[in-house]
Amino acid sequence: MSDQEFIDQQKQKLEQEKIKLQDSLSSFAQKDPNLKGDWDTKYPNMGAGDSRETGDEALEIEADESESYAATLPVEFELELKLQQVNRALEQIKNNSYGICNVCKKEIPRERLEVIPETNICLECKEKQ
Numbered sequence: 001m002s003d004q005e006f007i008d009q010q011k012q013k014l015e016q017e018k019i020k021l022q023d024s025l026s027s028f029a030q031k032d033p034n035l036k037g038d039w040d041t042k043y044p045n046m047g048a049g050d051s052r053e054t055g056d057e058a059l060e061i062e063a064d065e066s067e068s069y070a071a072t073l074p075v076e077f078e079l080e081l082k083l084q085q086v087n088r089a090l091e092q093i094k095n096n097s098y099g100i101c102n103v104c105k106k107e108i109p110r111e112r113l114e115v116i117p118e119t120n121i122c123l124e125c126k127e128k129q
Contacts, residue, residue, distance in 0.1 A: 006110060010117045011093050014086050017117070021083040029076050037084055041076045043069050085118040092120065101125055 001009075025039050032038040043065065092098040099108050103125035112123055121129075 006113075007093060007098060010098065010113060011090065013117045014090050014093070018083065018086045018090070021079055021086065025076065025079050025083070028072050037080075037087070039076055039080050041069060041072050082118070085120075088120065089118040103128075 029039040029041045032040050089098060092100075099110075099113055100106070100120075101108055101122040102120045104122060106122060108119065108122045112119060
């Protein structure tokens with residue numbers, strides 16, 4: 001496989017991953033209009049404040065909402081971080097700098113890029129961190 005074929009293959013993988021990440025994020029978060037690349041977890045509305053609930057029921061629903069919100073924050077963070085890495089890798093492809101280690105400036109082996117297409121650091125430098 002030529003270098004260009006490999007780059008095209010990686011670009012396709014990264015674009016597919018970007019779509020999956022955006023779909024996952026949009027199921028419980030929305031893009032922050034004021035900060036590019038940032039997503040905000042939506043606070044769940046499970047019906048607290050419905051006039052049919054008693055005080056205890058409403059409190060329980062509010063507690064469930066808070067718990068659900070707190071549980072999704074770290075998921076949002078991880079997906080957002082991965083999406084940023086994917087976007088950075090796509091930008092590197094566009095700029096013809098894909099596959100070059102950001103630390104030592106050596107070429108990242110294809111095997112590593114095949115496993116982690118969004119990586120921007122070789123294994124040797126990663127192990128030193």
